[in-house]
Amino acid sequence: MKNYKVVEVEVYSEEYFEDLLNDCNESISVAGILFLPSQVLKKCDPIAWQVFCSDMQEYKDVYECLECGAQYECADEAEWCCAPEDEDSED
Numbered sequence: 001m002k003n004y005k006v007v008e009v010e011v012y013s014e015e016y017f018e019d020l021l022n023d024c025n026e027s028i029s030v031a032g033i034l035f036l037p038s039q040v041l042k043k044c045d046p047i048a049w050q051v052f053c054s055d056m057q058e059y060k061d062v063y064e065c066l067e068c069g070a071q072y073e074c075a076d077e078a079e080w081c082c083a084p085e086d087e088d089s090e091d
């Protein structure tokens, strides 16, 4: 009996993409005020920002316990997460 489900989760956070942009591009100075490349793209062209993120995003499957919602990389761990201990179980 399965007591977990497989869910697809995003590997990278939005912060990761911000860092990526900020590392690969120069900050923009306007009237002596410095703007981060990630700020500029998000504010000036939110659609381009979304496209950038979704192009770079990767997804992975994780196993989610149906009882408590905890997520695991490994199906076995999810299987036993909230499983009651049953010492008399047969193979």
Ligand SMILES: [Zn+2]
Pocket (backbone or CB within 6 Å): 065, 066, 067, 068, 069, 070, 081, 082
């Ligand atoms: Zn659980």
